[in-house]
Amino acid sequence: MTTLPNFRPPSDDFNRYERPGSWTCGRACEGRRCVNGPSPSGRCLDPAEPCVPRRSLRSRRRIFVFACTVMSLAALLVMLSKACWTEVFAPGPLTLKHAQILNKNSTSNRCAACHEAGDKTVGAWALSLMSSSPLQTPQSTLCLKCHEKGLDAVHALLPHGVSPERLARHISGDNPMLLLTALAASPKNDRGEIGCAACHREHHGKDHDLTAMSNQQCQICHAKSFDSFATGHPVFTNWPFEKRSPIVFDHAVHKGKHFPAGKQEFRCQTCHVDDSRRDNKLLASFQAACASCHEPKIKQSGEEGFKLFALPGMNVTALQEAGLNIGEWPEGISNDFDGILPPAMALLLSADEQSAKALAKIPRGDLSAVDAANEEQLAAAAEIALASKKLLHELATEGVGAFSRRLSITASSQLWAHLPPDVLRAAQSAWLPTLDEEISLIREGKPLPMRAQSTSAPPAVIKEPESPAKKPAEEEELLVPATPTPEKPKANADDDLLGGSSEPKPSESAETATTKAVPPNSSSGWQRSDASYSIAWRPTGHGDLLIKAWIELALKSNLKSSSTTTALRASLTKPNSIGYCAQCHRVDGNDKSANLTIHWQSSSQDAAQKSFTKFSHRPHLIQPQLADCTHCHTMSSSAAVYSFAPLSKTACTSCHTPTAAGDQCLKCHNYHISP
Amino acid sequence: MSSFSLSAIVRSAFARRRLRSIEILAVVLFFITSWWWLEVLTLRPHAFTTGGLLLAAVVFLAAYNLRKKLTFLPLGSSATWLKVHLYVGVGAVWLFLLHVSFRIPNGIFETSLAALYLFVTASGLHGLYLTRTIPRRLAALGEEPIWERIPGLRRQVAEQARELVLAARDDSSAGVVTDIYSRRLLRFFEGARGWRYYLRPTSTLRRQLLAELGELKRYLGEPQQKLALDLATLTARKDDLDYHDALQGWLKCWLFAHIGGTYALLLFAGFHAVLAHAFHGGMR
Numbered sequence: 001m002t003t004l005p006n007f008r009p010p011s012d013d014f015n016r017y018e019r020p021g022s023w024t025c026g027r028a029c030e031g032r033r034c035v036n037g038p039s040p041s042g043r044c045l046d047p048a049e050p051c052v053p054r055r056s057l058r059s060r061r062r063i064f065v066f067a068c069t070v071m072s073l074a075a076l077l078v079m080l081s082k083a084c085w086t087e088v089f090a091p092g093p094l095t096l097k098h099a100q101i102l103n104k105n106s107t108s109n110r111c112a113a114c115h116e117a118g119d120k121t122v123g124a125w126a127l128s129l130m131s132s133s134p135l136q137t138p139q140s141t142l143c144l145k146c147h148e149k150g151l152d153a154v155h156a157l158l159p160h161g162v163s164p165e166r167l168a169r170h171i172s173g174d175n176p177m178l179l180l181t182a183l184a185a186s187p188k189n190d191r192g193e194i195g196c197a198a199c200h201r202e203h204h205g206k207d208h209d210l211t212a213m214s215n216q217q218c219q220i221c222h223a224k225s226f227d228s229f230a231t232g233h234p235v236f237t238n239w240p241f242e243k244r245s246p247i248v249f250d251h252a253v254h255k256g257k258h259f260p261a262g263k264q265e266f267r268c269q270t271c272h273v274d275d276s277r278r279d280n281k282l283l284a285s286f287q288a289a290c291a292s293c294h295e296p297k298i299k300q301s302g303e304e305g306f307k308l309f310a311l312p313g314m315n316v317t318a319l320q321e322a323g324l325n326i327g328e329w330p331e332g333i334s335n336d337f338d339g340i341l342p343p344a345m346a347l348l349l350s351a352d353e354q355s356a357k358a359l360a361k362i363p364r365g366d367l368s369a370v371d372a373a374n375e376e377q378l379a380a381a382a383e384i385a386l387a388s389k390k391l392l393h394e395l396a397t398e399g400v401g402a403f404s405r406r407l408s409i410t411a412s413s414q415l416w417a418h419l420p421p422d423v424l425r426a427a428q429s430a431w432l433p434t435l436d437e438e439i440s441l442i443r444e445g446k447p448l449p450m451r452a453q454s455t456s457a458p459p460a461v462i463k464e465p466e467s468p469a470k471k472p473a474e475e476e477e478l479l480v481p482a483t484p485t486p487e488k489p490k491a492n493a494d495d496d497l498l499g500g501s502s503e504p505k506p507s508e509s510a511e512t513a514t515t516k517a518v519p520p521n522s523s524s525g526w527q528r529s530d531a532s533y534s535i536a537w538r539p540t541g542h543g544d545l546l547i548k549a550w551i552e553l554a555l556k557s558n559l560k561s562s563s564t565t566t567a568l569r570a571s572l573t574k575p576n577s578i579g580y581c582a583q584c585h586r587v588d589g590n591d592k593s594a595n596l597t598i599h600w601q602s603s604s605q606d607a608a609q610k611s612f613t614k615f616s617h618r619p620h621l622i623q624p625q626l627a628d629c630t631h632c633h634t635m636s637s638s639a640a641v642y643s644f645a646p647l648s649k650t651a652c653t654s655c656h657t658p659t660a661a662g663d664q665c666l667k668c669h670n671y672h673i674s675p
Numbered sequence: 676m677s678s679f680s681l682s683a684i685v686r687s688a689f690a691r692r693r694l695r696s697i698e699i700l701a702v703v704l705f706f707i708t709s710w711w712w713l714e715v716l717t718l719r720p721h722a723f724t725t726g727g728l729l730l731a732a733v734v735f736l737a738a739y740n741l742r743k744k745l746t747f748l749p750l751g752s753s754a755t756w757l758k759v760h761l762y763v764g765v766g767a768v769w770l771f772l773l774h775v776s777f778r779i780p781n782g783i784f785e786t787s788l789a790a791l792y793l794f795v796t797a798s799g800l801h802g803l804y805l806t807r808t809i810p811r812r813l814a815a816l817g818e819e820p821i822w823e824r825i826p827g828l829r830r831q832v833a834e835q836a837r838e839l840v841l842a843a844r845d846d847s848s849a850g851v852v853t854d855i856y857s858r859r860l861l862r863f864f865e866g867a868r869g870w871r872y873y874l875r876p877t878s879t880l881r882r883q884l885l886a887e888l889g890e891l892k893r894y895l896g897e898p899q900q901k902l903a904l905d906l907a908t909l910t911a912r913k914d915d916l917d918y919h920d921a922l923q924g925w926l927k928c929w930l931f932a933h934i935g936g937t938y939a940l941l942l943f944a945g946f947h948a949v950l951a952h953a954f955h956g957g958m959r
Contacts, residue, residue: 024823056823057927065935072939076946079784089950092781125953139955185719197955205781220717568730618942 305536313338
């Protein structure tokens with residue numbers, strides 16, 4: 001047999017066959033080989049017997065790679081065509097809600113709804129790599145175009161969407177993690193803002209939860225980090241009572257004393273009703289929850305009415321002897337300095353600087369304290385008398401305009417509740433018939449005519465007319481038949497508000513005999529009392545708008561005289577004040593000179609408002625053992641304000657474990673806080 | 676020094692180098708992973724960091740082909756480049772997993788890009804496997820024909836077999852051998868092996884043919900036995916050539932997939948970087 005050659009060729013052929021160029025000899029498969037091989041262009045260099053050179057493997061690979069590159073480029077260009085680029089290059093399906101909203105957009109600009117680059121060319125995209133000049137609008141700005149509702153427009157992108165000052169109140173201590181996270185830098189920009197996309201990652205499918213955040217991610221910024229809700233989470237100190245209830249209500253006293261006395265069952269559900277979604281508990285209306293006990297007493301407190309105007313008693317003789325002429329003064333109150341100016345009237349009078357000074361000289365506005373031997377006080381009393389007449393004349397002639405001017409407020413206020421000018425004119429006619437002439441004289445700077453001194457001794461007691469039916473027509477216009485007024489109960493915190501007191505003490509005093517006693521069901525409205533020379537508003541009962549308006553006015557600080565403000569505030573907010581408003585409606589603020597706020601509504605928090613913590617009763621009350629409110633809300637005798645002990649963390653950790661109800665941060669806490 | 680101890684020393688030195696390289700790779704990946712984890716916790720756009728590193732790794736990996744063309748530049752030895760290429764390639768797999776946050780991408784383009792990357796990586800790993808196993812298998816055959824010369828060598832073997840058979844044409848007692856040549860061996864010598872053989876070369880046909888020739892031995896006289904033996908030798912030789920052809924073909928052709936995919940990957944990855952930067956959310 002012919003000896004077969006070794007597989008390894010002789011060395012002079014080695015390189016040519018080991019590393020052929022782009023072409024190999026066409027005779028290689030026949031075992032024949034040329035001396036020089038094909039030219040670089042693939043031409044056989046043997047003139048005698050030219051072969052057909054073949055491409056080497058390396059050359060074929062080069063061509064194949066080039067073809068792959070060209071095909072890839074072509075594929076990219078096809079993908080970039082307008083017909084389909086948004087669908088091809090989208091990194092994944094949108095969540096269902098975004099997809100539904102954007103579905104109505106045309107395909108070409110669907111991306112542009114959230115990405116400014118969606119409207120730009122490929123060239124602009126490439127340029128954005130070098131600089132951000134072609135793309136100006138941060139994506140978060142586009143997000144807020146739709147999601148601005150419920151967020152603070154100024155602080156929406158700051159941590160928690162609140163101002164740094166508000167956030168600083170919740171930050172304390174050092175977080176050791178912060179040192180590590182500083183290495184990775186914060187997701188905030190130089191203005192301290194965090195982009196929406198830092199937390200909300202889209203394009204992860206229609207069922208992706210955009211709001212999902214791990215506990216570790218939440219704790220990166222937080223002062224205290226901890227392992228879990230049960231381990232390390234701060235204990236509850238005064239929750240949920242950090243935010244005070246707008247309605248002051250002593251549960252313990254009601255449960256232990258008032259409800260048993262009224263033979264009523266103390267049930268939480270009577271007053272705490274579910275909202276429409278059963279997430280929160282709302283307080284039942286006053287009519288439903290409180291009126292049966294409190295309404296009669298509230299109405300009773302308003303029997304005497306809220307005095308807007310009252311002529312004080314003046315010792316005209318003493319004034320005349322001191323050379324002070326106050327002109328005409330009603331006979332019934334001309335004998336002695338008497339009466340406390342109604343605070344509302346004092347406020348109206350203090351609009352005039354001279355009157356304000358005079359008021360300041362009368363201690364507590366009580367004219368009975370005027371010393372007839374004190375010339376200064378006499379002068380002040382005279383000034384007050386004249387000012388009162390001017391006030392009455394203004395109110396009778398200008399009406400609402402006088403209120404607006406004196407109180408510096410708008411004319412459309414509930415403060416005078418459409419006080420009929422006729423009432424004031426009738427009062428003027430009845431009490432001071434010559435007031436018009438006197439005002440003219442005052443304006444002209446002329447002295448007032450001296451009032452003739454009465455020779456008869458002043459009556460010791462101003463008697464009440466014998467029969468209500470014999471009253472003058474003007475007096476009876478707004479009055480109702482008189483009935484004895486029960487003695488006003490003591491200023492106890494709770495007893496004052498109870499209707500149908502178990503210990504009624506009806507009696508008459510000299511003071512109350514001059515006013516008209518009104519039965520509990522008497523009508524509301526303005527009333528004029530010729531006996532006390534006063535005009536008063538009898539409130540409708542709970543929720544009276546005029547009383548409400550005067551209380552709000554009194555709590556403002558932008559009033560001219562702080563003493564009159566203080567007096568008005570005190571008269572309307574003291575424990576036994578008309579309506580007893582401030583006994584149940586919380587007034588915020590301790591500083592008497594500061595702007596105070598009273599809470600009229602039972603819930604100061606809008607259901608849509610988001611705070612740092614959130615809680616829904618609904619999933620909890622489904623469970624039978626939690627349906628009883630006292631399972632979590634236990635009364636405590638040591639609790640100073642609400643009679644309930646604060647909720648403890650242990651009440652929650654028993655169920656809120658990782659494998660049970662869940663203990664994620666976002667289960668009980670919100671990130672985006674309402675402004 | 677005995678060859679055994681020398682090879683043991685060489686293997687030991689190589690093992691130590693490999694272990695050191697793996698340690699370095701592990702440390703680097705540990706730091707990268709730690710940084711990635713930190714960025715995930717702090718809500719940073721971690722995909723930009725891992726994406727940038729991954730793109731840089733892919734470009735570096737693709738630069739190896741360029742390095743092999745620029746032999747005149749002092750860029751380090753090809754062997755060193757290859758070693759770094761392997762370790763960076765393996766490390767890039769972990770970078771890829773971090774980049775996609777261990778999730779399957781779900782957009783058309785991104786899924787294509789991920790598939791392309793995985794294809795290139797898989798082809799590279801497959802190539803690593805081939806380059807580590809095939810040479811040993813080929814060396815076991817004893818001889819090393821140059822791949823480009825194998826067609827010529829095959830033709831020589833076929834011609835030799837034909838000459839042997841033609842020479843025995845006049846020997847009537849050799850009819851059995853010539854008969855088996857024309858029935859079975861002619862197609863084996865002259866024709867190409869099927870695509871299945873090149874996919875996975877086996878010695879099944881070789882054993883069958885040799886067994887058939889061996890069974891004839893008791894029916895043959897001495898001269899015919901020599902003919903059968905020569906044909907068996909040529910059969911074995913031809914099978915060796917086919918074996919070399921298949922395995923060396925794998926060694927040379929796997930780069931078609933690997934390099935072809937690499938340039939497509941570079942194109943797609945570069946465009947992906949432009950897209951990601953342009954459509955990036957957050958604050959700027």
